[in-house]
Amino acid sequence: MLTFQLTPVPELVTERLVLRQVQRTDADDILYLRSHPQLMHFIPRVRAVNREDALSLIDRFNTLSQANEAINWGITLKGENKVIGVIGYVKMNAAYHRAEVGYMLHDGYHGRGITSEALAVVLRHGFEAYRLHSVEAIIDPANVASEKVLEKSGFVKEGFFREAEYWDGRYLDIAVYSLLTPLRGLQDNGK
DSSP, X not given: OOOOOOXXXXXXXXXXXEEEOXXXXXXXXXXXXXXXXXXXXXXXXXXXXXXXXXXXXXXXXXXXXXXXXXXXXXXXXXXXXXXXXXXXXXXXXXXXXXXXXXEEEOGGGTTSSHHHHHHHHHHHHHHHHSOOSEEEEEEXXXXXXXXXXXXHTTOEEEEEEEEEEXXXXXXXXXXXXXXXXXXXXXXXXXX
16 A cells, blocks of 8 residues: 655646645635636535635645645746645545546636646656556536546546536536556556
């Protein structure tokens, strides 16, 4: 079984982005993301209502990292401190060498390839640093934008499950995508 060490949350850098630990000072940015009706449309979670909700979510992110159960990064543009999105391994299963990735991006930054760029560095980090064998993403089948990001990143649709989740008084369909490590030989030797 793998052992995850998720703290301190490492800073991940790409050509345009810096992914960093979400701090309590990011509460207003997190509130915007988690309270926005369109951004939360495909995410079956309680929407944030106020700054306290955002602070509670940030504390949860950091508690999960400290417990080595999940890790989330705030997405920022290089040279700017504003969190324009979040991305991370929202569930990690050490026994199966598998994690579930999740992400969301501020609506003012859609269509610029930011999510794909952030996802690429998070996947590389997961395969190299955490020695993951596979990563899954669970999305609403109607979320075409997320489907495109996943397919562009090499994910394969593994399944479609009708009414597999129950949220807010209704049953929801889900689509499951996965990506196997491109480092298979390294993974097998690293047991």
